[in-house]
Amino acid sequence: MADTSPNPQDLDPNAVHGCASGGSCGCSGGTDDVSEADMDAPMDGNQVMGTYYDGGKIENRSMGGLALTRREFATSMGIVTGAIAAAGCSGDALEVFKQTRLREMTQPQVKEFLARLEREYKAKYNTDITVGATPPAEGVKFAYALDLSRCIGCRRCVHACVKENNQSRPNPEGEHNNPIQWIKVLEMEKEKGINLEEADPYYNPDKVPREGHFYMPVACQQCENPPCTKVCPVQATWKEADGIVVIDYDWCIGCRYCMVACPYGARRFNWAEPHLPQKDINPNTHVLGNRPRSKGVVEKCTWCIQRVRNGRYPACVEICPVGARKFGNLNDPHGEIRAVLENKRVYILKEDLNTQPKFFYFFGV
Amino acid sequence: MQLRTRINLSWLWLVLPLLSCQSAPGKAAIDGPDPLHSEPLKQAPAEAGLPPNPIALAMHSSETFAVAKPPISEDMWPCTTCHDGNDVNRNRRVLKEEHTNIQLHHDEEHRWCLDCHDATNRDYLHLASGVTITFDESYKLCGQCHGDKYRDWRMGVHGKRTGQWNGEKQYLLCVHCHSPHEPHFKPLKPEAPPARPTSIR
Amino acid sequence: MLNKLFQFIKGAVHHITHGGRVYYMWVAFLLLLIAWGGYGYSNQFREGLIVTSMRDQVMWGFYIGNFTFLVGVAAAAVVLVIPAYIYHWGPIYEIVIIGELLAISAIIMCLGFVSVDIGRPDRFTHIMPLIGSLNWPRSMLAWDVLVLNMYLILNVSIVSHILWRAFHGREPSKGFVVPLVLFSIPAAVSIHSVTAFLYSGLGGRPFWNDAILAPRFLASAFCSGPAIILILLQILRKTAGLNIKDAAIQKIAELMAYAIAINLFFLGAELFKEYYSDTNHITHAQYLYFGLKGATGLGIYAWTSVAANVVALVLFLVPATRNNFFTLNVGCVLLYVGVYIEKGIGLVIPGLTPDTLGEIYEYVPTRHEMQVAAGVFGLGFLAFTVMIKVAIPVALGKLTYKPRDGEVLPAEPVEHAV
Numbered sequence: 001m002a003d004t005s006p007n008p009q010d011l012d013p014n015a016v017h018g019c020a021s022g023g024s025c026g027c028s029g030g031t032d033d034v035s036e037a038d039m040d041a042p043m044d045g046n047q048v049m050g051t052y053y054d055g056g057k058i059e060n061r062s063m064g065g066l067a068l069t070r071r072e073f074a075t076s077m078g079i080v081t082g083a084i085a086a087a088g089c090s091g092d093a094l095e096v097f098k099q100t101r102l103r104e105m106t107q108p109q110v111k112e113f114l115a116r117l118e119r120e121y122k123a124k125y126n127t128d129i130t131v132g133a134t135p136p137a138e139g140v141k142f143a144y145a146l147d148l149s150r151c152i153g154c155r156r157c158v159h160a161c162v163k164e165n166n167q168s169r170p171n172p173e174g175e176h177n178n179p180i181q182w183i184k185v186l187e188m189e190k191e192k193g194i195n196l197e198e199a200d201p202y203y204n205p206d207k208v209p210r211e212g213h214f215y216m217p218v219a220c221q222q223c224e225n226p227p228c229t230k231v232c233p234v235q236a237t238w239k240e241a242d243g244i245v246v247i248d249y250d251w252c253i254g255c256r257y258c259m260v261a262c263p264y265g266a267r268r269f270n271w272a273e274p275h276l277p278q279k280d281i282n283p284n285t286h287v288l289g290n291r292p293r294s295k296g297v298v299e300k301c302t303w304c305i306q307r308v309r310n311g312r313y314p315a316c317v318e319i320c321p322v323g324a325r326k327f328g329n330l331n332d333p334h335g336e337i338r339a340v341l342e343n344k345r346v347y348i349l350k351e352d353l354n355t356q357p358k359f360f361y362f363f364g365v
Numbered sequence: 366m367q368l369r370t371r372i373n374l375s376w377l378w379l380v381l382p383l384l385s386c387q388s389a390p391g392k393a394a395i396d397g398p399d400p401l402h403s404e405p406l407k408q409a410p411a412e413a414g415l416p417p418n419p420i421a422l423a424m425h426s427s428e429t430f431a432v433a434k435p436p437i438s439e440d441m442w443p444c445t446t447c448h449d450g451n452d453v454n455r456n457r458r459v460l461k462e463e464h465t466n467i468q469l470h471h472d473e474e475h476r477w478c479l480d481c482h483d484a485t486n487r488d489y490l491h492l493a494s495g496v497t498i499t500f501d502e503s504y505k506l507c508g509q510c511h512g513d514k515y516r517d518w519r520m521g522v523h524g525k526r527t528g529q530w531n532g533e534k535q536y537l538l539c540v541h542c543h544s545p546h547e548p549h550f551k552p553l554k555p556e557a558p559p560a561r562p563t564s565i566r
Numbered sequence: 567m568l569n570k571l572f573q574f575i576k577g578a579v580h581h582i583t584h585g586g587r588v589y590y591m592w593v594a595f596l597l598l599l600i601a602w603g604g605y606g607y608s609n610q611f612r613e614g615l616i617v618t619s620m621r622d623q624v625m626w627g628f629y630i631g632n633f634t635f636l637v638g639v640a641a642a643a644v645v646l647v648i649p650a651y652i653y654h655w656g657p658i659y660e661i662v663i664i665g666e667l668l669a670i671s672a673i674i675m676c677l678g679f680v681s682v683d684i685g686r687p688d689r690f691t692h693i694m695p696l697i698g699s700l701n702w703p704r705s706m707l708a709w710d711v712l713v714l715n716m717y718l719i720l721n722v723s724i725v726s727h728i729l730w731r732a733f734h735g736r737e738p739s740k741g742f743v744v745p746l747v748l749f750s751i752p753a754a755v756s757i758h759s760v761t762a763f764l765y766s767g768l769g770g771r772p773f774w775n776d777a778i779l780a781p782r783f784l785a786s787a788f789c790s791g792p793a794i795i796l797i798l799l800q801i802l803r804k805t806a807g808l809n810i811k812d813a814a815i816q817k818i819a820e821l822m823a824y825a826i827a828i829n830l831f832f833l834g835a836e837l838f839k840e841y842y843s844d845t846n847h848i849t850h851a852q853y854l855y856f857g858l859k860g861a862t863g864l865g866i867y868a869w870t871s872v873a874a875n876v877v878a879l880v881l882f883l884v885p886a887t888r889n890n891f892f893t894l895n896v897g898c899v900l901l902y903v904g905v906y907i908e909k910g911i912g913l914v915i916p917g918l919t920p921d922t923l924g925e926i927y928e929y930v931p932t933r934h935e936m937q938v939a940a941g942v943f944g945l946g947f948l949a950f951t952v953m954i955k956v957a958i959p960v961a962l963g964k965l966t967y968k969p970r971d972g973e974v975l976p977a978e979p980v981e982h983a984v
Contacts, residue, residue: 140531152550152553153555154554154555158556175613177560177566178565195924198924201923202558207554208552208554227768231704231768232701232705233693233700233701233707234693234699234700235701236692252686252689253684253685253689253692254615254685257705260771261768261770262922263770263922264922264923265622265922265925269615269685297686312529312530313527313528321553323525323537323542328521329531332531335521335530336526339521343522354769355769364517562927
């Protein structure tokens with residue numbers, strides 16, 4: 001319990017100064033909210049690798065020591081601060097809570113936060129897990145293309161994704177069995193075309209593709225106009241500058257409104273504590289991607305943010321035995337994505353909803 | 366020595382992840398000065414006695430692509446171990462002695478081995494022009510007929526590339542997925558389906 | 567001031583702890599219900615929402631259904647204030663108080679259902695205005711948090727003022743109450759509209775993505791809310807000595823007939839749109855009413871709801887049955903059942919079934935969910951019981967401030983079972 005109760009010495013006295021001199025720390029919660037548009041702006045190029053947001057971008061409200069006891073502190077202090085807020089609206093007390101969001105951390109805070117996560121994971125899984133926070137690169141807008149005329153529905157992508165992204169594994173012997181997969185492959189009949197009402201995700205023949213059928217893998221479409229981030233009541237999910245829609249697993253309250261809003265069934269909920277055996281852990285993680293999750297939060301495909309932010313292809317692209325999966329930078333005029341968009345017939349899933357996916361289905365033949 | 370050239374696709378699952386792991390930019394797939402791997406330009410052997418076709422040369426020299434190791438077993442390479450260049454039987458026939466496992470289902474009515482494999486030096490292939498190419502340039506051979514696929518492949522739209530999305534890439538050859546003798550992609554056993562919501566507890 | 571408050575609390579405690587046998591049994595029952603629900607919730611807290619039958623395909627269920635229904639109750643309870651003003655019913659403040667207390671209890675239950683539905687209740691601070699990071703104005707759920715809390719505060723203020731004044735034997739300040747009561751009317755509309763927008767703002771859910779949803783919500787709320795109030799008024803005038811005229815009750819019933827008719831008309835308009843146009847989006851209505859691919863779990867409820875609403879319309883429309891208290895009460899119960907189904911499972915579940923990729927998972931709440939829900943209902947009913955148990959003696963002048971000796975001497979132990 002020692003480190004779950006806030007130590008007064010952790011409170012950075014500068015925070016008081018910052019607040020007073022800043023003059024903008026009133027009672028209003030709305031005025032200093034960071035709009036999505038701000039977050040979408042390219043980040044400064046001179047960011048230090050391994051940290052996340054540049055403190056200069058968002059008003060610097062240094063509360064360094066608190067990052068360590070982020071969640072615990074929020075819980076234990078909730079009532080107290082609620083009372084303070086009701087009584088006198090003390091700016092400092094309110095800032096504590098705003099400060100604990102990953103999106104609003106300064107670089108040193110992020111560094112400290114990542115270190116704490118690594119310690120926690122070490123204690124929990126007895127494995128060295130590195131948690132990175134590579135920021136978006138300037139000028140990059142990721143996009144994905146999938147060749148519907150090539151996909152054979154073998155589900156190699158589904159399982160490679162699970163291995164890469166530390167999803168909850170099947171646990172038939174355990175108390176709870178809550179396996180999570182981010183990609184769902186739909187089998188549909190060629191005669192009926194793309195008709196989701198007739199789709200079957202549970203097909204299991206001896207061999208695929210089955211005669212007369214085609215396959216449509218569906219995961220997060222990384223919408224440019226994502227309905228899921230719009231509805232999140234606590235701003236725990238947002239679209240990054242490179243177009244990847246991410247979740248702050250330490251801020252999500254598990255209301256599942258984003259899942260209700262998503263037209264693609266792309267989000268998954270940890271209904272129980274995820275089952276992630278030590279031997280199955282991928283230790284190379286990103287704070288907004290494949291780091292181990294907890295019970296009661298939502299997760300989703302991030303196009304392997306831990307890989308693609310370092311130049312690699314997503315795991316599903318690498319595994320696909322038929323080369324149906326294409327990935328690249330939409331802004332690169334010579335990349336494969338632009339080649340697809342310029343030369344092939346493209347199908348956008350539920351285009352009428354104006355979600356503007358950056359996931360393009362296409363017909364190679 | 367039993368020669369097996371029939372390409373069984375089922376092992377690809379094992380190899381592909383390995384390939385992608387070792388796909389350091391530009392890294393040659395196997396070592397050695399093997400004709401399996403392109404040296405910039407191979408002149409056509411003089412046996413035809415013709416000057417190289419300029420069009421074929423242009424195509425040949427225009428682009429080369431970093432490719433994964435062609436799917437040929439080590440134990441039957443080089444081909445010239447057996448095919449020493451003497452006593453070449455150029456007649457179309459059913460193979461009875463060696464390579465009996467090859468079932469040619471690739472426009473078999475009009476084509477046979479020496480349309481692609483070079484009769485003089487069996488470690489090479491040759492284009493319609495007579496220009497010889499190495500096995501890791503086989504895409505040029507395929508591209509002679511399948512021009513649209515070749516174009517897509519070069520752009521990275523058809524087939525598969527590994528490596529860096531923003532840097533060096535390695536291409537899989539056409540023959541990594543399509544056996545040149547039976548190009549139709551073989552069906553696979555799918556991996557396990559997802560858990561039904563009713564089985565989650 | 568402190569002395570007054572102390573007296574008030576002392577008197578209130580006295581009234582809460584003294585009652586007839588029925589009252590004690592009722593309170594004991596509610597406490598048991600709460601304990602049972604609390605036990606269920608402790609399991610859910612430990613194991614996660616896995617103990618419910620919500621899954622990735624149907625990620626909202628019984629809890630949110632109850633939440634939606636109860637927002638309607640909260641909204642409609644206060645709207646009764648309008649006719650009370652217009653038609654100058656006798657004990658106006660008593661009716662206002664009952665309406666407001668019902669609204670407060672309903673909001674308590676709403677907040678309870680939302681709380682038990684979230685996966686990380688330990689992070690409740692994140693959603694608190696000012697303290698958390700409320701995604702306002704973008705998220706409709708953030709709006710809902712704001713309007714529900716505002717509505718709660720509004721109703722608590724009005725009731726507290728009236729009761730505090732009554733405690734001192736004084737009339738409420740018109741200048742304070744009337745504007746707030748009038749303001750509470752659009753506020754009531756706003757909480758239910760925002761809750762409707764929560765659903766109708768989702769492009770990916772065609773069953774909800776419909777302009778008529780908010781009007782339908784209001785129409786159905788004006789059926790179920792008054793249905794509860796009508797029965798409450800009858801109970802209270804028998805047990806608590808409230809003087810409420812038959813004419814007032816019948817006036818409410820008459821107004822309700824309009825609401826039922828409008829609600830059914832909206833339903834018909836929805837069904838016409840679905841079935842005449844016969845687009846792919848029909849699958850949800852089809853699942854609700856007729857079942858889809860052998861999944862027919864909701865049909866019985868859906869038709870029960872329609873039948874209950876239609877019969878209630880007849881009972882409320884025909885003057886003979888409307889003025890007969892037996893048939894009137896039958897109508898109220900039918901209406902309650904009809905709207906409870908329509909706004910609860912009949913709204914949430916078909917909206918999510920089939921899921922966005924066409925999969926059909928038949929959601930049926932688990933025993934756990936029922937148990938937790940029972941606890942939340944118990945909490946709301948207990949809150950209402952306790953509040954009304956204090957409010958009525960105060961309103962009737964049986965619990966007043968005694969300035970002389972500084973002690974509350976409860977006039978007569980009020981022998982009624984609320």
